[in-house]
Structure formats: C-alpha cells, structure tokens
Amino acid sequence: MTESLLERRARLMGPNVPTFYRQPLHLVRGEGVWLWDAAGKRYLDCYNNVPHVGHCHPHVVQAICAQAGVLNTHTRYLHETALDLIDRLGATMHHGTTQAILTCTGSEANDIALRMAQAATGKTGIIATDNTYHGNTALVSQLSTRKPPIGGYAKNVKLVPAPDSLRPVGGSIEGQAAAFAANVARAVAELEADGFGLSCMLICPLFANEGLPDLAPGFLDPTVQVIRKAGGLMIADEVQPGFGRSGSHFWGHDRLGFAPDVVTMGKPMGNGHPVAAVFATPAVMATFREAFGYFNTFGGNPVSAAAAMAVLDVIENEGLQDNARTTGAYMLERLRALRHPWIAQVRGAGQFYGVEFLTDDGAPATAFVADVIEAMVARGVILNNIGKHRNTLKMRPPMPFNREHADIVADTLAVVLATTPVRA
C-alpha cells in the first residue's frame, strides 16, 4: 500500500518531493496529540505545530462546519468575523502592531511583510540569518539557505550567521549578542554601499530552524539598535513561536523582548485551516496600503476567520499557554535527565524542545540523530531534526501535549538512546 502510494505520488507530483522518514507514514486519522496510520498503528505526535490545539479539535471543526454552511465570501463585502479576529489578536500585541492583512499562508504573510518594509523605508535591502526558512514565494525564498533560489540569490539580501548555543557567534556566549549585532551592522553597511539601503531584518524570535538556541531576553537589543539606527524595520516571523507555544509569552518577540514593526503568523493559526496574517503598526500599514492595492481572495474569509477564532477560544479555554509552560518545564527536566555520551545540550522554549548531539570529536552527530529519529518513529513517537547540521532532535508537539505524553517521549527516547548504535 505504502509503496504503491509512493509510486503514485511520483507519477502525479513529480520527482524530488520528500516525505518524512525512511518508511513514509500513511496517516489516516488524528485526534489530540495522536495520529494513526493505515495499518492502525498509533503515534504520539511530538512534531506537528500546525494542529496547534490538537488534531481535529471538535471546537475548531465545529466552527469551520458551522460557518461553511452559512456563508463563505471575501473581504470586499463587510463581515464581522475577520474584524473580530484582527481585534482579538491585536489585543495580544504590546508594541502597536494592531492592523492586519489576512492571508492564507505564512509565505504570503512574509511576502507582504518584506514589501511593507520596502514601502515604509523606500529601501530594498533585507537581512536574515544564514540557516533559516521563511516561506516559498519567489521573494521570500530568497531568504532560504537550504537550496539556492532559481536564478541565484538576490544581491539585496544579506544573511548573517545565526546565533548558536554551542558554537556561539563571536566565540563566546557572553559576547554573542554583540558579535551578532556587529555582523548585522556589517551587512547594513554593505547594503548601503551597494545602493540598496536597509529596509528590514526578518527573524524568527525562536531562531527555530536555526537550531532553537538558548538566548537570554535582551539578546536582540544591540541588533535592534543597529537596525533602528539605519532606519530599518524589525519583522518578527511568529509562524513557529506564536500562539503561546513558548509558554512564558503569547508571542516570541515578547519572550525575547523586542518591539517589532511587523509581525507575521501562519501555521498554527487555524489548526490546519489555511489562514495566516501580517500585523503592522498603523504607520507601516498605511505606507503599504497606499503603495499597493493588495487583495487576497480567500484571505479573511468568514470560514478561515471562524477557524482562527476557534483556535483562540481553545487556547484560552484549555489554558494551553500555561500548559506549555508547565509541561515544557517538566519535559525539559525529563530530557535533561537522559544520559548519553553524545548529548551536547538540551534546550527548550515551552512546547518546543531541542536535544543536540555531538560526537566524541565534537562534530555534529547528524547520522546518529537520523537513526534515533527512525527508531523513535518505529516505536510510535513522531519527531524530527533542526539546525544547520540537522544534529538536533526537534520536538514541537500540539499544545495539549502533557506530562503523561512527556513521559512517553522521554521513556521511549531513553530506550532508543540506549539501543541505537553510535555513528557519525
């Protein structure tokens, strides 16, 4: 069955369309933090952040069904729910980013955010980190490093070394914030020398794809000073940190402690329903709205807005941000108690965990991590890897993940670490 689905997939989708895992999963059902494959095998989902409030949460499903049966149009007509959504999300923002454009995907949101910065500053230079991912449009994919964009990298994009908990930028943890900012200052100077000028820096406040480094609040302060001094905007890509995942804060930029001009969000926002958004300060929004007649057919439609409202309901009603904080602390404790000679660092931010492995020689244990992931999946726990060298276990479960689930993951990981042969 799986094999014929793979063949069919190649015939219909073309070559080079990766699946997860050596034996790709053929999933047929999801509920809460659980997934089932076609053979009836159950998996604890310790990876997927899109089903933020749990797979197929009945409150979200009900909201989608109810609205889909009544009306689904677009924002050229008036409707309350899109406005209710912007109002409600805007109330969680502490730095004035209270106006929004609703889109369908985080890629669309970042594509707009970059143009907002260009409209607001009149400049075109963009700074991002060197091992990141912010989406798949032609513009946004210029910031991705895994595969060069078609036609090569744009000259107005500068990528600076990402912060790292083990191999800090500049050589020391204490000096990393200043060293990171110094690289950003150098990139600003290059963009100005090349005639682009600086429009913005776009970052994920968790630096999640970069490896989820442990960073103290205020880490970004020297960088933000550099950007502000150059007249640029700070854009926070909250696709991964947002909606309470970090436990301590609803948004990643508040956790790190900086004030963005533009905030983008996507994946978890509709629990799988395609809805995303760009929030901006009224001043930045106005420059974009006046410069470009943006309209998104599906963006902000009543069904998408209802789905996103329902997700916010569940986060509140089920105390999911608080659960992320307490379960996060417990899970970190369990992970830190694991013993393996190649565990180099255990990191976490609410319901987002990283366990980095280095070999005896201090090299990234990429192959070993790949083997661990396969062994975990075989034992019914879904997770994956992050970081430039893919040597960090990535665990980012649906938010209802609790102590009982944390125990399953930690117990299984203990067995897998004890039984997986080490190889670099």
Add this chain to the structure above:
Amino acid sequence: MTESLLERRARLMGPNVPTFYRQPLHLVRGEGVWLWDAAGKRYLDCYNNVPHVGHCHPHVVQAICAQAGVLNTHTRYLHETALDLIDRLGATMHHGTTQAILTCTGSEANDIALRMAQAATGKTGIIATDNTYHGNTALVSQLSTRKPPIGGYAKNVKLVPAPDSLRPVGGSIEGQAAAFAANVARAVAELEADGFGLSCMLICPLFANEGLPDLAPGFLDPTVQVIRKAGGLMIADEVQPGFGRSGSHFWGHDRLGFAPDVVTMGKPMGNGHPVAAVFATPAVMATFREAFGYFNTFGGNPVSAAAAMAVLDVIENEGLQDNARTTGAYMLERLRALRHPWIAQVRGAGQFYGVEFLTDDGAPATAFVADVIEAMVARGVILNNIGKHRNTLKMRPPMPFNREHADIVADTLAVVLATTPVRA
C-alpha cells in the same frame, strides 16, 4: 451598522482597502446563487465565481466537515485524497500537463508557474498583457497594471496590448491575431536584446480582466508559434475560465485551442476553501522540482483536497458545465435583446458575460456603467465591471445560475437601462 463596520474595518485593516459598491454590502448568508445581507435583503449573485457550485453547497460543506473531523495534515506524509485530486484533474488535461503542485491560492500557483518557466528555460523574461491581474505576490504583482509594484516594474517583464473586440490590436478584427503576435515577437526581441531571454508568456485564456473579448478559436496560434520558436513556455492561468465555466470546454485553453506547458488554477477549485494548483508537463515539473525544494504546508492537505474533490463531484452530478453552455446561450440571447443607445457589444463565454457601453462619441461609458451597477445592486442583482476602462458590465455567476435567474438579471437590467440617466 454598516457605517460602524466600515469604521472598524479602517481601524483594523488600515486605509485604502476598497469594498464593492457605494453602499458596501454586509452579507450574512449565502445559498446557491443567492446572498442575504444583515437587513434580510436578498441578492441574486451574478458576480462571484469563487462559490463555483453555489454558495455553501451541502456536498462541499459535508466533505470539508467530514475530513476536518478525521485528519488534516500535510504532504510530507502519504495520503490518498491529494493524489486522487491530481489524478482526476490531470484526466481533464489534453496536452500532457498531468503533474501538479497543490497550493492554497492562485497567486501562489502563478508564483510557482513563473519560476517553473525560469527553471525550464534558464531565462527570466516574462510576457503578459497590459491590463491583466494574475495575483498578489511580489513576483506575480509585477504583471499587474492597475497599480505599479513597490519599487517599480521589473525590467524582465514585458506587457503587450491585450486583445479587444471593439478596438482590435492592429486596427482590424481579422488582423488582430497577427498584430497581437507581432507585439509579442517584438517583446521577445526586446527581452533577448536586454539579456533576459524569454522564459514564458502567461495569459488568462478568456482575457477576462482585459474585458472578455470575443476571440475565435485559434486566435492565439500565431502567438504560440512565436513563443515556441523563442524557446519559451505557454502558461494558462485558468483561475477564471476553468472548471467548465466557458460551457463548451472544461478549460479555457481548450476553448481557445492551444496547448499550455503549465496550467494554474485557483478561486473556484474549492468553492471558497483555499485551494489552488499548478499543473505542468512532467518535463517542466522535473526541472522545477530539481531546482527548488518547494513545500507548501497547507497545500494538498486532506481537507482542501476533499473540498476540491467535492466540487468536481457537483460539477459532474449537476451537469454544471452543460448548464453553463445552455444557460450561457440563453442569457446571451436575453442580453442581446436589450436596447440602449450606448450598448456597444454583448459578449459571452458560458457563464461569463460582458456588456460593453460606449457613449455617443464612442468613448468608454465608465460613469454610466458605474451607475448601472449601483442601480442593479439596489434592485438585488450583484455584478461588477471589467476592462481597461471599466465600461463593460461583468457578470460571472455561480455555475448553478439558470434560465430563471437569467430572466431576473435581463429583466432587471432592462428596467435599469431605461431609468438610469446617461452620463459619460
């Protein structure tokens, strides 16, 4: 109520976010070809193509609800429905465009299509028409002419004069196909001289935004020859013509009679659920897949795929393409029987109608058409305008629109034309 919603909208969405109509509609319910506003007033929807099989069609709503309650993940896992959808749509393609990438919006689809052409040809030049719209990403908005993109138009994009039924390119209807192709050949030569080379021409096979000109099958043949000779790809944007709307054919490119290398689709595909796609020949798909690691989190998720499958079910079960053909012919008959000194031409393609108005001096009757639209809406019929001068009534109803509805529109239009003062 409406006024306070407008104020709230400006506060939450920013300035310059247009609504339709002088008194924006506050819609609360939809069913089939009917919409209701908050005051309970009913409107015949003669405009919206997104609710392709009718507002809130129960079969589509049921498909969304059923799948949303069972599983909603992404295409890094295996699942049948996305494959079933590509298989089923691929079977409607007659020119080998059988492989697909599923996305959320037509903008995303066109953003990919343009990069496919660049990957397949190694060139970057793009040709489109001069009064078109293909989407809102940074790349795709380069093809839009209503508002210049932020930072100005890209030099690798050439826009050629759109075909026109009343003021034909080159001066005569008989010579228009050759004149249009000659302009395209000139654009190709310019792109080659400027060092970009030609990657593709992207067109809507109905030239819908351009004004829905009456064009004979084969109109595009000389142009396609020019593009092929230069090594470029033909991309058909089927966002408006597709899914049987033209009555005679399921796809607009088959109606016009040319073989595209890439076909994009969006709006009607999920009846309002955000789902879209790019189909390509396996050769073109392979060059893109090898050049760029494209992944779309929500694209091809089981719920979106189920929605799109349900739309295809309804088109078949309710004979909607055939209805578009027969109702289209009847509606055209009714529209052609209308009498007004300023009616210059009545055009149609299945369930897509245009009535163009010129003043006594032969100038576009833009203001008069605006007044007619407002009067129609006041009488409960929703429609809009198209064309460079916005002097053509645009009627593009949900596909279940039938003779009874055609009579309502034609009868109402007769009254409105008789009672609306002429003004240029």
